[in-house]
Amino acid sequence: MARKSGSHAGITGPRVRDAAERLFARHGYAAVSMRQIAAEVGVQAGALYLYTRDKQSLLFDLMQSHLRDLMQAWQAVPEGDGPAARLEAFTRFHIRHHLARPDAVFIAYMELRSLEPENFKVIEALRKRYEDVLEEILRDGAAAGVFTVPDTKLATMALIAMLTGVNTWYRDSGRLSRDRVEDLYCDMVRRAVGA
Amino acid sequence: MARKSGSHAGITGPRVRDAAERLFARHGYAAVSMRQIAAEVGVQAGALYLYTRDKQSLLFDLMQSHLRDLMQAWQAVPEGDGPAARLEAFTRFHIRHHLARPDAVFIAYMELRSLEPENFKVIEALRKRYEDVLEEILRDGAAAGVFTVPDTKLATMALIAMLTGVNTWYRDSGRLSRDRVEDLYCDMVRRAVGA
DNA sequence: GTCTATACAGGGATAGAC
DNA sequence: GTCTATCCCTGTATAGAC
Missing domain, CATH: 1.10.357.10 (Tetracycline Repressor, domain 2)
Incomplete structure (x- = not known):
């Protein structure tokens, strides 16, 4: 995965939700880490907290x-x-x-x-x-x-x-x-x- | 919980299974830790590995x-x-x-x-x-x-x-x-x- | 808006004392 | 048979640089 450059206001949020939905469904909520979700979206784990209060x-x-x-x-x-x-x-x-x-x-x-x-x-x-x-x-x-x-x-x-x-x-x-x-x-x- | 003394050959095994069943059902496999199971049985986490190969x-x-x-x-x-x-x-x-x-x-x-x-x-x-x-x-x-x-x-x-x-x-x-x-x-x- | 770095808690599993 | 101690990894979440 290539690094992203520039901003993605308005689209990263939905992508976080989509990734979480897919991963939660496949492996279960408890088994999925924020790091996994972040990797799926192509951002760092810390960045997720711009789009959700917590897991x-x-x-x-x-x-x-x-x-x-x-x-x-x-x-x-x-x-x-x-x-x-x-x-x-x-x-x-x-x-x-x-x-x-x-x-x-x-x-x-x-x-x-x-x-x-x-x-x-x-x-x-x-x-x-x-x-x-x-x-x-x-x-x-x-x-x-x-x-x-x-x-x-x-x-x-x-x-x-x-x-x-x-x-x-x-x-x-x-x-x-x-x-x-x-x-x-x-x-x-x-x-x-x-x- | 009082500490156990002496051995419990033959009964701790089933108790481990029972505790795991109850906890897995209530919280889900991924959400349950070996330490929780051990606490429920009244032994230390390490002792579980006498009764099961792994989680x-x-x-x-x-x-x-x-x-x-x-x-x-x-x-x-x-x-x-x-x-x-x-x-x-x-x-x-x-x-x-x-x-x-x-x-x-x-x-x-x-x-x-x-x-x-x-x-x-x-x-x-x-x-x-x-x-x-x-x-x-x-x-x-x-x-x-x-x-x-x-x-x-x-x-x-x-x-x-x-x-x-x-x-x-x-x-x-x-x-x-x-x-x-x-x-x-x-x-x-x-x-x-x-x- | 995203990064790196990090804090801190807790995970599974093993070694060796008793 | 169970304990304590520990290894090493991974978890969530935050701080501050860029």
Whole structure:
């Protein structure tokens, strides 16, 4: 790597975040050093502190941005007509959104325990808001008699775990296309809630 | 903690493993130091090396034992009569076995990336054998026409993710008993495969 | 805005006394 | 079988030169 000359105001910050995201996802927060992140960006370790207060803030900011993006992206999805359509929209949205940002998703699920208590509370609240989206769909469907869901909270957790699990095994080089995966999961979800 | 006197041949080894399991599950492999493990056991850090070759072996042994236990425990479950009964037996077994050892399960899922490449291969092979158990049940059911499963590999991954997810939210102090959780998941699984 | 240099704590692992 | 002492490395973070 050649040494950098001149300034990079405005672009080094995002590059620090990108490098941290990639490295945290690959090796885990605790296993990654500030020196490694700096090397990835092409600066010295000390320079990172111009862009982040400390390592913990780097993790917290990544997780918070990810969850805010997630909620914002969901709100941009057109409202479906009725519980069944909304459930299908949610399923497709969840899979597509998560497959598109595997590193951020991985960190959000694996590094909760690396958050300091106050940061943890904030992230948990954001995650809860997203789970509530699905739970409301299931509750509406059950109330309308179109779903058979004896326990909406349990079903919410079960379905989210199932959907998020796609990230652990899906590979673009594999047998199935993303669209095909979406279709198959939609089938399973629909049947699981008795729609 | 009072200082220990005398020898503890035969019991310190298991205590080291137990302490490592608890700490790795709570804080993550990379975040836990040998000194912390030693403190938990009540010995000095150097003494740990009488019971393990190094920190990596400690992790590998924990994961390998867990997966061997899992396979052995499954083999002790009575064979069900037909795919539907076998699927229910698997569902109940998986939930019960996993809820009973949350730390080992957590480590097995979260610390794959902390394994050195050769150890990783061994663990992945063991995990694959367990997934094959479910896949075979689904394939048999599909072949017999009692399940509607367009893609058995995908369904296997989806169901295992769903079932293992129980560990992330279930609390004994919560609303639902373990038996009730098993019942509800059995319903969802049965419906998901169109049984 | 980035560098070098450095402070200081803590890491894994080993040697040798008891 | 466990201890103390230690080696050597790496960690985060800061200070001050350029």
